[in-house]
Amino acid sequence: MNTKTILKIKGMHCAACGLNIENSLKEEKGVARVNVNFASEKATLEYDESEISFDRINQIINKLGYKVADEAEAKELDAKGDTKEISKLKKRFILAFICSLPLMYLAMGPMLGLVLPQIIQTYNMIIQFILATAVILTCFGLWSSGVRGLIRLKPNMDSLIFVGTASAYFYSLAVSAAFLTGIQEMRPHLYYESAAFILVFISLGKYLEAFTKGKAGQSIRKLIGLQPKTAIVIIDGQESIIPIIEVKVGDIVIVKPGGKIPVDGIVVEGYSGVDEKVITGESIPVEKKQGDEVIGATMNKTGVLKFKATRVGSDTMLAQIIKTVEEAIGSKAPIQLLADKVAFYFVPTVILIAVLSAIIWFFVGQPLAFILSVFVAVLIIACPCALGLATPTAVMMGTGLAAQNGILIKTSAALEKANKVNMVVFDKTGTLTKGEPVVTDVLTTAKANQEFILTLAASIEKNSEHPLAQAIVNRALKDNLTLLDIKNFEAVPGKGVVADYEGGRVLLGTRKLMADNNIDVSNYEKEIAQLEDQGKTTMVLARGREVIGTIAVADTLKEYSKDAVNALHRMGKKVAIITGDNTRVGKAIARQVGIDDVLAEVLPQGKSAEIKRLQEKGNVVAMVGDGINDAPALAQADLGIALGSGTDVAMETGEIVLIKDDLRDVVTAIELSGYTLRKIKQNLFWAFFYNCVGIPVAAGALYPLTGKLLDPTLAAIAMAFSSVSVVSNSLLMKMYRKSLIA
Secondary structure: OEEEEEEEEEOOOOHHHHHHHHHHHHOOOOEEEEEEEOOOOEEEEEEEOOOOOHHHHHHHHHHOOOEEOOHHHHHHHHHHOOHHHHHHHHHHHHHHHHHHHHHHHHHHOHHHOOOOOHHHHHOHHHHHHHHHHHHHHHOHHHHHHHHHHHHOOOOOHHHHHHHHHHHHHHHHHHHHHHHHOOOOOOOOOOOHHHHHHHHHHHHHHHHHHHHHHHHHOHHHHHHHOOOOOEEEEEEOOEEEEEEHHHOOOOOEEEEOOOOEOOOEEEEEEEOEEEEOHHHHOOOOOEEEOOOOEEOOOOEEOOOOEEEEEEEOHHHOHHHHHHHHHHHHHHOOOOOHHHHHHHHHHHHHHHHHHHHHHHHHHHHHOOOHHHHHHHHHHHHHHOOHHHHHHHHHHHHHHHHHHHHHOOEEEOOHHHHHHHHHOOEEEEEHHHHHEOOOOEEEEEEEEOOEOHHHHHHHHHHHHOOOOOHHHHHHHHHHHHOOOOOOOOEEEEEEOOOEEEEEEOOEEEEEEOHHHHHHOOOOOHHHHHHHHHHHHOOOEEEEEEEOOEEEEEEEEEOOEOOOHHHHHHHHHHOOOEEEEEOOOOHHHHHHHHHHHOOOEEEOOOOHHHHHHHHHHHHHOOOOEEEEEOOHHHHHHHHHOOEEEEEOOOOHHHHHHOOEEEOOOOOHHHHHHHHHHHHHHHHHHHHHHHHHHHHHHHHHHHOOOOHHHHOOOOOHHHHHHHHHHHHHHHHHHHHHHHHOOOOOOO
16 A cells, blocks of 8 residues: 655755656656655655655655755744745845945946056956855855756756856956966956856845745645644543643543634534634634534634544644645646656756857857857756746645635646536535425325324335435424334435335335336326426335325525526536436426536436536536535546535545535635636746747847847846746735635
8 A cells, every 4th residue: 555745855946856856756666656846845755665665765865965854844844934944045145245245346346437446456356256256155055056966967957057157257267367377468358246146146036936935835834823732621620731732532622712622523512603714714603502513723702612522633624624735735737747847858958058059159259258158148047947836836826725715626637627617517415405305295195194104204214314314204203203113124226215014015215216116106296296396306105006195305505506506607617417306306406596407317326427428528527516426426527526514435536625515615616726727827938938038048149130148147137036926926816806706
């Protein structure tokens, strides 16, 4: 069995770093799946422990020059962000900038008409060398990372920076030595300031990139920070404050007004309103009383609640939400694959372009200083980071926004698929309707009165879990009816139930069930049709081969079902309902909410086949369901959307989970998907556009027309801000507001 884990990796400098780790691990036997996310600095791994150990994985990553954070460090980084790294990058930039200021004065002063003192003019080269060396030593981490990448034949962005700045620096050092020793008579053109300024602006870019990346990860850190650190637990009859990690399943926990609920549980005493906005996105407090479920990290508003802990630690709903969001961030959307392929070959290709550009200008007859300027500019302006950050930063923001709105998007592929959906299929019972039906009509015959019909039906249905069965049992209990002794109960999926009573066979269910058993219901067809046209589910009760009564049950629509369907229509989506009920009932419900297509009389095992049939007609289908019998259809659909109020199986199968029982979140999920995808496309466009334009310009493509080259320092400024602009565009997603909900 494969083990799944998420690792926090330190030391990645660009998208190429992430791809180097990813490809190295993929080569190892036993690694089933690996995704490295440069934006979140995490690797999502699935591996077989019998073939490869965790220590071996750690060794591979360390050998590549990166470090896996231990569990405590990873938790701290997730909760607070890498504040140490951001602070370190900020200090590096400030020191490098301070060292470069005098160099700027020396290099550019004469061009600006500033007078340099004679002693400085005399020792200008030496002073420039000292200052440039100081900047290089301050930013030496960039050089060492770049060299390691080259030595391992896995170059990254830092390798481009190293080759470019080292070329400028050592060229200047060589011609300075030649001039000072008298080998060269004319004062040469130096590039000390270019090497230094490039490193300064790269340092600024790295700091801004880390800062903005940290902002992009705020939504997940906000979730992590929701859980309180302590809990009040009853121990030996006394209230004791203990760390939350010590709370065990079964403990009795007390939450006072204004306190956070520490873990999930069931209320055993008390009454209060609980603000669940942090989990469900619902702003109105929810009343809690004995027997109700409470969710960890939500806020108790008014009364005192005493509850029994049912899920603690990594099993709480909040922990599962965080895990789901992290896995979504760690996954890759199909649209990212192109960017990954480009990023993988990007650095070697840029080095090749730089070398070819230098060779071409050499044969054209340009001087060495010109050739060096082109070579350095090409290396410096190229930015694989922008490509690497384009998709994951938008996915981080999109999944984070969704979680804040009570929507769990389990993979980034689901984000992309949701935008392509053109048809949404809703299950009826428990999805469009509340799943709490009540008996509305009991039609009698000459063979039985209402009391006996309800008594016999409830006696059979007491063994069934179906909501319709529960409605009949509840009505019988309400009427204080005494249930009968029933034997040989058997459920017939999608049709009804059969059992033995007083030696005879009793059937309760659909007309299909009656037809299968050669029972004629034609005399009751008119009454049944009238009930079904009102949207009521009608069940026929037969004893032996004779119909003795009919029971009609109605389910009420959920509050926002109609609003959700209307919003989907405004988005241009087709909407269908799928139900085991007959066509009349399906159409009646469809009329009430404004649904286009009705798929009725579909047995549980036939739901996935119906979804497949819709797909074969060219539809991209999203299935929305809540029950065990919906799981195959959720899996078959292009996009499975499960209600959080539903079963664990449905939630496990669905690619998107709606935590609160509000179908308008289906609309929000699809809308947010489209919004995220637009941001990804914008980011990728600018990243590709920047590199496709910037690299030729740096190579001198405009020189024959303008007579000017791109200065390497300006190339460094452009590169530094390219990735920052991509992340900033993703951060603008914070401004997202729902727009299509009525």
